[in-house]
Amino acid sequence: MVHPPQRTSSRTSLRTSPRTSLSGPALVRLLSRLGETEVQASPQPLADRLSQWLGWTDAIALSTVLAAPAPAVVGGALASGEDEAQRCLSLRSALSKAIALDGVLAPAKARRSGSYGLARASQQAPVPPPPETDETDADYAVFRQCYIALQQKMETDIGDLRGRLRSRLAAVSPAMAKLATLDATMERSLAARERSLLGAVPGLLGAHFERLRKGAREAAAREAAAREAAAREAAAREAMAHEAATLAATAQASPIGATAPGAWLDAFRKDVQSVLLAELDVRFQPVEGLLAALRAR
Incomplete structure (x- = not known):
């Protein structure tokens, strides 16, 4: 487990010690990088950290499940x-494609050409693509x-799959049925905490969006000032020189270092997709655990 990201001064971190490599989930590492924050591994064991997330009613429910005898196996055909x-692979692939092909997150070039529309035609589109803006x-x-719409889709679809896997485990053996009951109890106990933590991600991305936009505005202002200065210099030189055509061509060919319009927004779209895919990994961890238990029967 890791502590939540905390903002630190970049100058201070450079003067002290370099960042230690964090071995936590990719989602935490990615949000730390995008938020320009320092994340440190928690010294507490996982069980101790989890205990802080559970209320006393949750603890009683878990204790009851662990102390109860294994439930009887439910009969029926088994997959x-x-x-x-x-089935798990298909759902994960479908959710990954929903993120990759979402019209809102499509690069500007694809949005102008409309190439994302065909890919999106077979999917539900909870959010229409925003009107094209320059920068x-x-x-x-x-x-x-x-x-948020993609988060809700992941939560719903993965929750349904998780419930299906529990039903399959309940039909395998008493021990597996008890594991399924324990997983259902853990899901209920941690649901509020999970929604709270993952619900904070859009806010962190909003701050990242504003930093990128501010940088783009500052870069555009610098480029405009450089162009204006170059134009003034070219005009002055043209007035004093006899070879106006040569000087004008030279000024026109001089690079200003302009940034491609909308580049920062495309970079942000890619960052959002990366965060969504990392969140998908986190949400799929309980499913992978249940699947491993089912395949080991």
Whole structure:
């Protein structure tokens, strides 16, 4: 487990010690990088950290499940572990494609060409693509709505799959049935905490969006000032020189270091997709545990 990211001064961190490599989930590492924060591994064991997330009613419920005898096996036809593995793989692939092909998160070039529309035609589109904006007029509220919609889709679809796997485990053996009951109890106990933590991600991305937009505005102002200065210099030189055509061509060919319009927004879209895929990994961990138990029967 890791502590939540905490903002630190970049100058202070450079003067002290370099960042230690964090071995936590990719989601935490990615949010730490995008938020320019320092994350440290928790010295507490996992069990101790989890105990802080559980209320006394949750602890009683878990204790009751652990102390109770294994439930009877529910009869019925069983799907093989490999069948369920394929189902899990299909859902994960579908959710990954929903993130990769979402119209709001498509790069500007794809949005202008409309190439994302065909890929999206077979999917439900909870959020329409935002109107095309040049650069710094983009509205983060559209991206926030898109992120929350994809979060809800992941929560619903993965929750349904998790329940299905528990039903399959309950039909295998008393020990597996008890594991399924324990997983259901853990899901209920940690659901509020999980929603709270993952619900904070759009806010962190909003701060990242504003930093990128501010940097784009500052870069655009610098480029405009450089162009204006170059134009003034070219005009002055043209007035004093006899070879006006040569000087004008030279000034026109001089690079200003301009940034491609909307580059910062495309970079942000890619960052949002990376965070969503990392969140998908986190949400799939309980499913992978249940699947491993089912395949080991």
